[in-house]
Amino acid sequence: MSSYRFVNYSWDDAKAASLDPVGRLVYRSNILGADQRITNTGGGNTSSKLVEKDPLSGEQTEVLWVKGSGGDLRTAGREFFSSLYQSKLVSLQKVYGERGDKGLKSQAEDDMVAAYTHCTFNLNPRASSIDTPLHSFVPGKHVDHMHPNAIISIAASKRCVELTKEIFGGAMDYVPWMRPGFELGLAMQEIARNNPGTRAIMMGQHGFIAWANDDKECYKQTLDFIEKAAAYIDQKYQAKGGDAAAFGGGRYQSLAQEKRSELFAAILPWLRGQVSQQRRFIGTVQDDEKILRFVNSHHAPRLAELGTSCPDHFLRTKIKPLYIPWDPQHGTLADLKKLLSEGLAKYRQDYKAYYDKCKHDNSPAMARREPDRGAHPRPGPDRLGQGQERIAGDRGVLQLRGGSDARRGGD
Ligand SMILES: [Zn+2]
Numbered sequence: 001m002s003s004y005r006f007v008n009y010s011w012d013d014a015k016a017a018s019l020d021p022v023g024r025l026v027y028r029s030n031i032l033g034a035d036q037r038i039t040n041t042g043g044g045n046t047s048s049k050l051v052e053k054d055p056l057s058g059e060q061t062e063v064l065w066v067k068g069s070g071g072d073l074r075t076a077g078r079e080f081f082s083s084l085y086q087s088k089l090v091s092l093q094k095v096y097g098e099r100g101d102k103g104l105k106s107q108a109e110d111d112m113v114a115a116y117t118h119c120t121f122n123l124n125p126r127a128s129s130i131d132t133p134l135h136s137f138v139p140g141k142h143v144d145h146m147h148p149n150a151i152i153s154i155a156a157s158k159r160c161v162e163l164t165k166e167i168f169g170g171a172m173d174y175v176p177w178m179r180p181g182f183e184l185g186l187a188m189q190e191i192a193r194n195n196p197g198t199r200a201i202m203m204g205q206h207g208f209i210a211w212a213n214d215d216k217e218c219y220k221q222t223l224d225f226i227e228k229a230a231a232y233i234d235q236k237y238q239a240k241g242g243d244a245a246a247f248g249g250g251r252y253q254s255l256a257q258e259k260r261s262e263l264f265a266a267i268l269p270w271l272r273g274q275v276s277q278q279r280r281f282i283g284t285v286q287d288d289e290k291i292l293r294f295v296n297s298h299h300a301p302r303l304a305e306l307g308t309s310c311p312d313h314f315l316r317t318k319i320k321p322l323y324i325p326w327d328p329q330h331g332t333l334a335d336l337k338k339l340l341s342e343g344l345a346k347y348r349q350d351y352k353a354y355y356d357k358c359k360h361d362n363s364p365a366m367a368r369r370e371p372d373r374g375a376h377p378r379p380g381p382d383r384l385g386q387g388q389e390r391i392a393g394d395r396g397v398l399q400l401r402g403g404s405d406a407r408r409g410g411d
Pocket residue numbers: 044145146147206207411
């Protein structure tokens with residue numbers, strides 16, 4: 001591989017050396033979370049198994065420090081990590097094993113989540129993530145669980161198992177999609193026991209988990225796995241014709257930056273009003289080169305309709321973006337408003353139809369989709385729409401975000 005990397009190491013030895021073990025975990029988490037190619041906002045979690053003095057016995061004991069429920073890796077401080085007795089977490093396997101009702105989505109699974117509180121070390125008040133058993137039951141002292149786009153592209157593909165082997169050889173194993181929780185932790189433990197050479201697991205339709213006994217090694221390894229996936233995809237992408245084949249070239253001539261800003265100023269307050277009819281949103285505008293390449297492409301309408309490919313992306317985009325075709329050179333502001341109004345009406349209709357088709361008995365009402373603490377994104381409407389809309393048009397993407405997103409649990 002050449003010296004060019006998709007994801008660059010940003011680990012600083014001097015900085016790490018100045019920190020205590022939990023500080024190093026926070027540092028590792030922050031630099032992982034700072035790069036959107038490594039994990040999405042609010043997505044992924046990290047852990048370290050550290051030996052500490054037990055305040056109850058004075059003995060040295062192993063403590064799992066793991067990113068807790070809520071917050072974002074990029075900004076999470078020490079208070080965002082829960083600390084649990086590793087031995088107690090492992091002993092829950094016996095309790096779980098004796099339950100007659102165990103299995104995915106079982107009451108026993110849910111009861112294990114409630115039991116994490118009983119494993120708390122040193123009265124740490126941070127609520128544990130539902131991903132805690134994943135971190136506890138894999139063998140590495142340091143564990144990173146990330147949702148990188150490059151890995152998700154493999155994880156959400158039809159040929160995931162085959163591609164994982166082809167790209168990573170024996171270094172990465174595979175587990176099919178499972179709602180994160182106790183069963184998934186046990187499945188990962190089994191995989192690691194059966195294949196002691198494995199250092200990572202591809203999580204079908206989800207992301208991946210990787211571990212090492214040294215924290216810097218864990219960090220670098222996580223990036224190397226992402227790098228490998230990205231390089232593989234890029235090589236195939238270029239071989240198939242690159243951007244021209246993927247997007248079919250540009251449709252319209254772009255507006256100059258100044259004109260674009262004027263247009264945003266004219267349309268955004270109105271648009272915000274349009275999307276805030278049921279709930280108030282604030283918006284983010286993205287009009288960088290990559291976004292423009294996509295939204296202005298010939299294939300954008302078809303690609304936007306394909307929708308999202310993994311549960312975590314539902315949280316950001318719902319099932320699909322609203323795409324509006326508009327020619328900035330010839331279209332008027334009134335045309336654009338009309339197209340947006342019609343598009344939004346159709347989008348709401350489509351979304352309601354989708355929601356009604358997929359909802360479960362216990363799904364929250366569509367208009368109030370507050371995240372349930374400790375829950376994890378999973379396919380289905382009960383994890384959709386954390387108050388976000390995304391509107392893609394010829395001039396950029398407008399993301400509108402409600403206030404509840406930062407409080408969602410799980411990873
Ligand atoms: Zn995850």
